[in-house]
Amino acid sequence: MTTRFDDSLPILADLVADELGANVLESGVVLRDTSGRLAFFSASHLNDATIRRLSNRLSKALGVYARPDRIIAGSEDFGVADMLTDNSILRVDTGKFHVRLLDRRLVGADWLRAPAAFAPPPPRFVFASLKGGVGRTTALSVAAADIASQGRRVLAIDLDMEAPGLGAMLLDAGTLPEFGLIDALVEGNLSPLDDEFLTDIVGPSGLSDRRGRIDVIPAFGQRSMAHPGDVLAKISRAYAEHVRSDGTLATILDQVRALVDRFSDPARYDAIFVDTRAGLHETTASAILGLGAEVFLFALDEPQTFCGYSALLAHLARFVDPNQPTPEWLDRLTMVQGKAPIDPEKRDAFSEKCRTLFAKAGLEPHLARVSTTVPLPADPFANVPWKDDDAFDEDLSLDESREIRDPIAILDDERYRLFEPTRQHDLLSKGVYRSSFGLFLDRINEVFLPESKDPN
16 A cells, blocks of 8 residues: 555654654654655664664555665764754644644745744734635725724735735825845845845835825735836745854744834834734745734634644644643634624634634633624624623633634625725725724724733
8 A cells, every 4th residue: 555645644654653662752752854754763772683673664655755875863872862852843642642743844934933032022923724705804904994993003014925915905105115025025135224225125005095004015015016027036035044143044934023123113113913824824924823823813714714823833833842831822813804794693603613623623621611602793784892890711622821813704795705994995994894893993992902812
């Protein structure tokens, strides 16, 4: 029987445990190289006879997924000590055992980075989704306008260089800056970005009123719009790793985080919004894992949603050790049901599917079963009582201090389906947009309350 990628790791785990014992398996490290071939490095001494016998068994069982050289090594072998303590090791459940996996990748390596600690002020919000058309960028635009209406200052960053939209929604020809995010990544690979250049990637949005401010870093600036034939050439270089002055490599996660850090001055901004590329691209990893942000995972109630998010959540579960306190970053994940129906039973059904999704991913100890009753809009979108005084906990999770928040519903409103905020200012009236976005905006505004959490 031919061994395939999904079979290879469980086969190796079973054979190593059979030969050496479960304790040796789980204390060692499995190396998966860039082509997917496997090898095992033990934290214990192995004699030559054991190495020869197990190497033969693994080679026969794994087939093409057996590493051709040094498929198994003992603790005293060259390089093993460094592998055993590598900080990118993941904890993987093979079905029978938990193994420590060192996964070498040509692409997608940023997904191996553990979620960053909660960032200091100003608060950061990531707007992510696995597919387009879920209302992600529209929600960001409305939220930015709402925060600005309170006299606060927002920086909105478009990380979607292959389907940019934020710049077109929040800026016009007169406010589009000379450069964009794509230029910051390309130029930053060659030389440090100075303050003058950083000023030239930010444009002021006309959506803000006189009380607050909305600044935007679009994906493309005026230079890219004037030279569209060069955009694909820029994209191919924007994703490239950057060699630092000390010789170390900075991936796109490092570069995006460094750029956001440069603008994260509480004296300048009260909040930073980041709009990601749809899907599971490397730039999505930089936002979800690398920024220490509140992460909104937008979705529709359809099969594609739960298929895609099952892959994302199962991967994130590999950063959770059930023997350790629940990591605080789990508290920063919130599912958002875009274009949600008015029928509360249908919204509750979506919430239940999300709970099941997290449970199947191995995150069920961190779930909180909370009432998700959402008041119905009135005639048809006005005077909505957004606070539900009757909400109560149905089932407290095992760790009450950290819990996955229940999904937030953004009610479907046809007026926002082809939303052009620079032309439809009437839809940015608080009395209009809160009928659909009220609960979502309340969630964002929680961070500005005096009792909100302090990362320090």
